[in-house]
Amino acid sequence: MLINGxxxxxxxxxxxxxxxxxxxxxxxxxxRLFPENGGLFLYSIELMESETRTLFDPxxxxxxxxxxxxxxxPPGNIEPRLAVFVADLGHGFDQxxxxxxxxxxxxxxxxxxxxxxxxxxNRWVVLAPDIRAFAExxxx
Numbered sequence: 367m368l369i370n371g372x373x374x375x376x377x378x379x380x381x382x383x384x385x386x387x388x389x390x391x392x393x394x395x396x397x398r399l400f401p402e403n404g405g406l407f408l409y410s411i412e413l414m415e416s417e418t419r420t421l422f423d424p425x426x427x428x429x430x431x432x433x434x435x436x437x438x439x440p441p442g443n444i445e446p447r448l449a450v451f452v453a454d455l456g457h458g459f460d461q462x463x464x465x466x467x468x469x470x471x472x473x474x475x476x477x478x479x480x481x482x483x484x485x486x487x488n489r490w491v492v493l494a495p496d497i498r499a500f501a502e503x504x505x506x
Contacts, residue, residue, distance in 0.1 A: 367411065369450045370418045372467050374411075375474065377498045378452070382411075386506050395505035399493065404456025406504060414452055417462070421446035433479065433490045441466065441477065444490045450474075452497075463493065476500040
């Protein structure tokens, strides 16, 4: 399965096939990882495709959604051609979660957008080294 020309990790496909790619009943892992959230909303394949397309929207090209490179806390930014949106934190949070294929096409890391405070730049930060570790963190 390809989205944005990138292969979805086998671990993600296995979670989907097993019916485990859904918000966990026990939210303690989600709440530890994201103290402020509107719930963990994990995307279907169709939603992954449509949300990832927003990265290529010309109106968003220079927007805060892309972040900026941050060598002190990489990656800082997102590379639209090497990313797939897979989840978010629910309505009103505007905090997408993406697979970042810059490090590995087979085991992309999981990143999320952190909004800056009062004029600070927004940053993409690493949540987990791969989808398996992310699933364990949130309790899937």
